[in-house]
Structures are given as C-alpha cells and as structure tokens.
Amino acid sequence: MAFAEKIELKDFDKMDQEYKDLLSRIITIQSDCEIGGPHLYVEHILPTAPTKAFQLVVARTAAEEIDHFRKMARMAGDIGTDVSHVLRWSNQERYVEAFRTHITTWEGFAVFGFLVDRVGKYQLDEFLDCSYVPLDRAVRTMLPEEDGHIDFGTNATAEMALKGGESKERAQKAVNYWYVKSLDMFGNSGGYRSERFREWGIKRRSNAQAREEYIAEVNPLIAKMGLEIPDPIEGRLYL
Amino acid sequence: MVTAAPHTVELDDYLRDMIRAVYSAVDTARPHLADDPKRVDQAIEDSEEVLGTIMAGKVDEWLE
Numbered sequence: 001m002a003f004a005e006k007i008e009l010k011d012f013d014k015m016d017q018e019y020k021d022l023l024s025r026i027i028t029i030q031s032d033c034e035i036g037g038p039h040l041y042v043e044h045i046l047p048t049a050p051t052k053a054f055q056l057v058v059a060r061t062a063a064e065e066i067d068h069f070r071k072m073a074r075m076a077g078d079i080g081t082d083v084s085h086v087l088r089w090s091n092q093e094r095y096v097e098a099f100r101t102h103i104t105t106w107e108g109f110a111v112f113g114f115l116v117d118r119v120g121k122y123q124l125d126e127f128l129d130c131s132y133v134p135l136d137r138a139v140r141t142m143l144p145e146e147d148g149h150i151d152f153g154t155n156a157t158a159e160m161a162l163k164g165g166e167s168k169e170r171a172q173k174a175v176n177y178w179y180v181k182s183l184d185m186f187g188n189s190g191g192y193r194s195e196r197f198r199e200w201g202i203k204r205r206s207n208a209q210a211r212e213e214y215i216a217e218v219n220p221l222i223a224k225m226g227l228e229i230p231d232p233i234e235g236r237l238y239l
Numbered sequence: 240m241v242t243a244a245p246h247t248v249e250l251d252d253y254l255r256d257m258i259r260a261v262y263s264a265v266d267t268a269r270p271h272l273a274d275d276p277k278r279v280d281q282a283i284e285d286s287e288e289v290l291g292t293i294m295a296g297k298v299d300e301w302l303e
Binding site: 070081 | 251290293
C-alpha cells in the first residue's frame with residue numbers, strides 16, 4: 001500500500017530518510033531540466049528566430065522555464081538542498097541526456113516544444129496530488145505555461161510539415177532526433193527508484209507506463225502532420 | 240523544522256526580478272510588432288541581456 005499522507009514543509013524533517021533523499025533528488029533533477037531547456041536554445045535561437053514575433057516567443061518561453069527553475073530551486077532550498085550549482089553547469093553536465101546538446105535551428109526549437117516539453121508536462125503531471133503538498137502546489141502553476149510551450153511547438157511543427165518539400169524534410173529530421181530522446185527521458189522501465197517514488201506517493205506512474213501513455217498521445221499527432229513516426233527503439237539509451 | 244539551504248531566499252528574489260524584467264520587455268513590445276520596430280528591437284535586446292546573465296550562472300556575483 002503506497003504512502004497516502006500529505007506532507008507540508010513543516011513535516012519534512014520528521015519523514016523517513018528515504019523519503020527525504022528521493023524528494024531532494026527528484027526536485028534537483030526537475031530543477032536541472034527546467035534550466036536545461038533555455039540553455040539549449042537561448043544562445044542560438046533567440047537572435048535568429050524567423051520573425052521578431054517569434055524572437056519574443058523564445059524570450060518569453062525561456063523566462064517561463066527559468067521561473068519554473070526558480071520555483072523548484074526555492075522548494076529544494078526550503079528542504080535544505082542547494083541546486084544553484086546547476087545554473088553554472090555546462091550542457092554536457094546535465095542529469096538528463098536530452099539536454100546535453102544545443103539547438104541551432106528553428107525546426108529544432110519547434111520540435112523541442114512539440115515533443116520534449118510534452119515529456120516535461122508528463123513529468124510535472126506525476127506530481128499532481130503527490131504526497132509533498134508544496135510540490136503539488138508548484139506544478140499546478142507551471143502546467144498552464146508548459147501547455148503553451150507544447151501548443152506553440154506543435155503548431156509550428158505542423159505548419160512546417162504542411163509546407164512540404166524541404167520544410168517538411170527539416171521537420172522530419174528534427175522529429176527523428178527528438179523522438180528517441182523524448183522516449184529516453186522517461187528513464188529505465190524496470191528502475192528500482194521508480195517503484196520507490198510510487199511507494200512514497202511522490203509519483204503516480206511507472207516510467208514504462210508514462211512512456212506508453214506518451215507514445216499513445218504523440219504518435220497520432222506525428223502521423224496527422226503527415227510525418228513518419230520514428231523507430232521507437234533505434235538510438236535509445238534507456239529501455 | 241528543516242534548515243533551509245544558504246541563500247535560498249536571496250536567489251529566489253534575484254531570479255524573480257530577472258524573470259519579471261523579461262516578461263515586462265516582451266509584454267510591452269508585443270502590441271507594437273507592427274507599428275514600432277525600434278521598441279521591439281529594444282525589448283529583444285533587453286531580453287537577450289537579461290537571459291544571457293542568467294545563462295552565465297555567476298550565482299556568487301548575483302548574491303554579493
């Protein structure tokens with residue numbers, strides 16, 4: 001039977017050490033993912049987005065993701081975990097492999113929103129009604145913004161695909177790159193920690209279950225755009 | 240009660256101010272995309288500067 005109590009900050013110190021360690025770990029990784037996004041695209045895409053309107057979208061998106069980092073960093077700090085080191089990290093040092101690169105093309109930015117921000121939403125969804133109430137409260141303020149990033153990326157990718165020709169080819173190439181990265185972001189299917197997160201009521205779904213739900217959501221969207229669904233296994237690091 | 244990590248509040252305040260600066264720049268420029276390109280360019284430039292500072296991650300300097 002999974003842990004069903006609701007924990008506030010004032011209760012944190014009384015909790016089992018495993019709970020403290022798991023919560024500290026997951027908030028640290030989530031912080032890293034939130035700041036990892038802007039580190040992928042601000043440098044190259046903010047100055048080169050196709051229009052000034054899109055440049056403003058990139059700036060606003062980056063600021064919203066940094067605000068998500070801020071909320072996670074505050075929550076981590078409140079339980080005694082300093083995550084400020086991830087602000088200084090290079091992309092190659094990120095916890096999650098998908099963030100160890102740079103986005104240098106507009107289609108890369110669009111598909112990142114379409115596929116990777118959607119994984120981000122799945123990760124945040126995990127914490128809805130979780131046992132640590134401050135985390136539940138924080139993600140409820142973050143999810144509407146994440147929806148906005150996903151919608152922008154999905155629409156931009158669909159428009160590129162609709163144009164056909166070289167534009168569609170570029171979109172397909174970006175989908176091919178980010179699809180497997182997205183699936184890997186859910187982690188190992190049989191991970192021990194995944195089960196402990198659920199036992200403590202911090203997460204709701206197993207890595208495998210969340211990944212399957214993601215695939216069921218995203219594959220029809222890719223097909224509807226007239227793009228090919230990439231091989232879900234080739235290039236994967238975590239199965 | 241658990242002891243907070245050092246500078247938790249200060250970092251939160253600093254980032255909140257920086258984020259607000261970008262929101263303000265973007266929100267001020269958006270209605271003028273068609274009629275005031277200079278204002279939009281300035282907003283993009285300001286956003287790049289603020290975001291560049293955050294990306295540089297010099298936390299110790301921010302909290303001096």
